[in-house]
Amino acid sequence: MAYCREMTVAAATFNTRRQRFSGVTEEPDEVLPPLPPIVHTNSTSSLYEAVKPIYHLVANLKNKVTYALEECKNPKDDLTCDESAAIYLYTLQWPEGQHSFFTMFNRALRNENRTQLIPYYNYLNLFMLAMNKLPAVEDRVWRGENIDLKVKYKQGKKNRDKQTFSSVGRDLRSEV
Secondary structure, three states: OHHHHHHHHHHHHHHHHHHHHOOHHHOOOOOOOOOOOOOOOOOOOOHHHHHHHHOOOOOOHHHHHHHHHHHOOOOOOOOOHHHHHHHHHHHOOOOOOOOOHHHHHHHHHHOOOHHHHHHHHHHHHHHHHHHHHOOOOOOOOEOOOOOOOOOOOOOOOOOOOOOOOOOOEOOHHHHO
């Protein structure tokens, strides 16, 4: 009985984790309309303040923010604790049956109705501040998709800005 439960938990964890690395087929092929200007955002806001407008959109968000901040007390790359936690929050998985922050944020980013992203503006601003502090890396990356992405992303060709984010791993094993 315990073995079955462990296998069920392991399978659920695998499926939940794989969601973060799949979904390239959900990315729009066309360039979306530009985002409306991000106005009235506070670039120095805490992560708590940045996600306050979306508490009602993402299950258990406040607890996940607390957890992310705890895990990011000593950030690297000149990031603040809040900036590091903003990236960490994006990578966290939610329990099966709940939509993760990653899922909800990407849905808003991929939506043609750009006003859907407005509640995420403070978070997006904090997230982009953090991402822009990280060093650029040129490397082969892996994505957990069962399709040939070489057709979609040609090597040596600059791919157009899709105004979305994707999770990838440097190690083939990191995507499962």
